[in-house]
Amino acid sequence: MNIHLKVWRQKQKGDSGKLVSYDVETDEGSSFLEMLDILNEQLVAKGEDSVSFDHDCREGICGMCSLSINGIPHGPDGATTVCQLHMRRFKDGDTLVVEPWRSRAFPVVKDLVVDRGAFDRIIQAGGFITSRTGSAVEANVHPIPKPIADYAMDAASCIGCGACVAACPNSSAMLFTAAKVSHMNSLPQGKAEKDKRTLAMVDRMDAEGFGNCTNYGECQGVCPKEIKLDVIAQLNRDYAVAKTKKFLGAAI
Amino acid sequence: MSSLVKKYIMAISGFVLSAFVFVHMIGNLQVFMPPSAINDYAYFLHHMLPWEVLWGFRFTLLAAVVLHVWTAIQLKIENAAARPQSYQVNASVVATPAARYMAFSGMIMLAFIVFHILHYTVRSTHPEFKMFMTMNDDGEKMFDAYAMMIYGFSSEFWYVSAFYIISMASLALHLSHGVSSMFQSLGLRNELWRYRLNAFAAFYGIVLFIGFSSIPAAVLISEKTGVQLLQTKPVLEGVKSWDKKSPIITNYENCLSCCPSSGKVTK
Ligand code: HEM
Ligand code: SF4
Ligand code: FES
Numbered sequence: 001m002n003i004h005l006k007v008w009r010q011k012q013k014g015d016s017g018k019l020v021s022y023d024v025e026t027d028e029g030s031s032f033l034e035m036l037d038i039l040n041e042q043l044v045a046k047g048e049d050s051v052s053f054d055h056d057c058r059e060g061i062c063g064m065c066s067l068s069i070n071g072i073p074h075g076p077d078g079a080t081t082v083c084q085l086h087m088r089r090f091k092d093g094d095t096l097v098v099e100p101w102r103s104r105a106f107p108v109v110k111d112l113v114v115d116r117g118a119f120d121r122i123i124q125a126g127g128f129i130t131s132r133t134g135s136a137v138e139a140n141v142h143p144i145p146k147p148i149a150d151y152a153m154d155a156a157s158c159i160g161c162g163a164c165v166a167a168c169p170n171s172s173a174m175l176f177t178a179a180k181v182s183h184m185n186s187l188p189q190g191k192a193e194k195d196k197r198t199l200a201m202v203d204r205m206d207a208e209g210f211g212n213c214t215n216y217g218e219c220q221g222v223c224p225k226e227i228k229l230d231v232i233a234q235l236n237r238d239y240a241v242a243k244t245k246k247f248l249g250a251a252i
Numbered sequence: 253m254s255s256l257v258k259k260y261i262m263a264i265s266g267f268v269l270s271a272f273v274f275v276h277m278i279g280n281l282q283v284f285m286p287p288s289a290i291n292d293y294a295y296f297l298h299h300m301l302p303w304e305v306l307w308g309f310r311f312t313l314l315a316a317v318v319l320h321v322w323t324a325i326q327l328k329i330e331n332a333a334a335r336p337q338s339y340q341v342n343a344s345v346v347a348t349p350a351a352r353y354m355a356f357s358g359m360i361m362l363a364f365i366v367f368h369i370l371h372y373t374v375r376s377t378h379p380e381f382k383m384f385m386t387m388n389d390d391g392e393k394m395f396d397a398y399a400m401m402i403y404g405f406s407s408e409f410w411y412v413s414a415f416y417i418i419s420m421a422s423l424a425l426h427l428s429h430g431v432s433s434m435f436q437s438l439g440l441r442n443e444l445w446r447y448r449l450n451a452f453a454a455f456y457g458i459v460l461f462i463g464f465s466s467i468p469a470a471v472l473i474s475e476k477t478g479v480q481l482l483q484t485k486p487v488l489e490g491v492k493s494w495d496k497k498s499p500i501i502t503n504y505e506n507c508l509s510c511c512p513s514s515g516k517v518t519k
Contacts, residue, residue, distance in 0.1 A: 202255070239254075
C-alpha cells in the first residue's frame with residue numbers, strides 16, 4: 001500500500017521546523033513504526049537525514065513512542081499505543097500528518113522526539129514511597145479490598161507516555177499526575193505520605209508549565225492505558241484535603 | 253495560586269451563579285400569574301426584606317462573577333501559553349462543543365449581565381421604566397415590575413428580546429458543561445456520576461433556557477397573536493398615551509374568574 005506522509009522535521013531544539021512530504025510503499029501487516037523504519041531506510045539510501053522518533057519496547061508497555069497522527073496522539077485507535085497501531089488501519093493512498101507532542105513542557109529535541117523530563121521531575125517530587133518496603137511480604141499482612149486494589153492497579157498502568165498532555169487543548173498533565181497520585185494514595189504503603197505527596201507533585205506539575213485542566217476529557221479519550229477521569233477527581237479531592245490541612249497547620 | 257485552587261474558585265463561584273440563575277428563573281416565572289404576583293414579589297425583595305439581606309445577596313453575586321471571570325481569564329492565558337506551538341492538524345476525540353466554547357458562551361453572558369443590570373435593575377435604558385406604577389391590594393402605589401417586563405420585551409424592542417434569548421442559549425450551553433464539570437473540579441464525581449451529572453447538566457441547561465426564554469417569547473406572542481399569555485395590551489396602551497411626566501398606571505384585568513387564588517381585588 002502507498003501512504004503519503006507529512007512528517008514534522010526539525011533539526012534541533014529551538015529551531016523552527018516544518019512538515020515534509022514523503023511517499024512510502026509499505027505493507028498492511030507492518031506497524032506504524034515499521035512503516036517509519038522503511039521510510040528511514042529509503043532516506044538513508046538516498047543519503048538524507050533519517051526521521052528521529054522515540055520508541056523502545058514496541059509492545060505497548062514502555063511509553064516511549066509518541067506520535068500524533070492527523071491530530072490524534074497515538075493515532076485513531078482507542079487504548080492503543082502508536083507502536084501497536086498497524087497500517088491495515090489505514091487505506092491505500094491515505095495522507096497522514098505525523099507530528100510530535102506539542103506542549104511548552106515537552107520541547108521538541110529533534111523531528112518527532114520530545115523531552116518528557118518534566119514527567120520525571122513530577123515523579124521525583126513525590127511519586128514514590130520514601131521508606132524501603134522490602135521484598136514481597138506475606139500476602140495477608142496488608143489487607144486491601146479487591147476493588148481498591150483494582151483501582152490502584154488501573155491507575156498504576158499509566159506508562160507515562162504523555163499522550164494526555166499532547167491531546168489536551170490546555171496541555172494539562174492532570175491525567176498523568178493524577179494517575180500516579182491515585183495509585184499511591186490508595187494503598188497502605190503510600191497513604192502515609194498522601195498529603196505531602198499530593199502537594200509536592202501538583203506544585204511540580206504547575207512549575208513545569210503545563211496548562212490547567214478544564215475537564216474536556218480529551219486525555220481519557222486518547223490514553224492508551226484507558227486511565228479514567230476518576231483519578232483526576234481523586235487528585236482534586238486529595239489536594240483540597242491536603243491544602244486545607246496545611247493551611248490549618250496540621251501535621252502532614 | 254496553584255492550578256487546582258483556581259479550579260476550586262471556578263467551581264464554587266460557578267455553583268453560586270448556577271444556583272442563583274435557577275432561583276431567579278422561578279421568581280421571574282411568576283409573570284405568568286396575575287400581575288400582582290410578580291409586583292408583590294418585587295416589593296418584597298426591595299422593601300420588606302432587610303436591606304442587609306438584599307445587599308448581602310448582591311455582593312455575593314458580584315463577588316462570584318468577578319472571581320469567576322477573573323479566574324477564567326487567568327486560566328485562558330496560562331492555557332494558551334502552555335502550548336506555544338500548535339498542531340498543524342487538530343482533532344478532537346471526545347470534548348463536547350459546550351466544553352470547547354466555555355469562554356465564548358461566557359463572554360456573551362458577561363455582555364448580557366452588564367446590559368441586564370442596566371436594563372432591569374438600574375432601569376436606565378428606557379425613561380418609561382421608572383414611571384410604571386400600580387396599586388397594590390391596600391390601594392398603595394407601588395412599582396409595576398410586570399409592566400416593565402412587558403414593555404422591555406415588546407416588539408418595538410425585538411432586538412432586546414433576541415439578545416436575551418441568545419444569551420439564554422449561551423447560558424444553557426455553558427451550564428451543560430459547567431454543572432457537571434464543577435463536581436469534577438471539586439473532586440466530587442466518578443465514572444458513574446460523570447454520566448449522571450452530564451445528563452443532569454444538559455437537563456438543567458434546557459430547563460433554564462426554556463424557563464427564561466419563555467418570557468420574551470410570551471410577550472411577543474401575546475402582543476402579536478390572539479393567544480393572551482400576558483396582559484400586554486393595557487401596558488402598551490398606557491405607554492402610548494403617556495404624557496412623559498406623570499406615572500404610567502396600568503389597570504389590569506383582575507382575572508378573578510380564571511384564578512380565584514388571586515383573591516383580593518384592588519379597592
Ligand atoms: C450566569 C453566569 C455564569 C454561570 C452560572 C457560570 C457557571 C459556570 C460553571 C458552573 C462552570 C464550571 C466550573 C468548573 O468546571 O469547575 C463555569 C466554567 C467557566 N466559566 Fe462560567 N458561569 C457564568 C458566567 C461566566 C462568564 C461571564 C464567563 C466569562 C467571561 C465565564 C467563563 C467561564 C469559563 C471560561 C469556564 C471554564 C472554566 C473551565 O473550563 O474549567 N462564565 N461557569
Ligand atoms: S495517563 Fe495515559 S496518556 Fe497520560 S501518560 Fe499515562 S498512559 Fe500516557
Ligand atoms: S514503544 Fe513502548 S509503548 Fe510504544
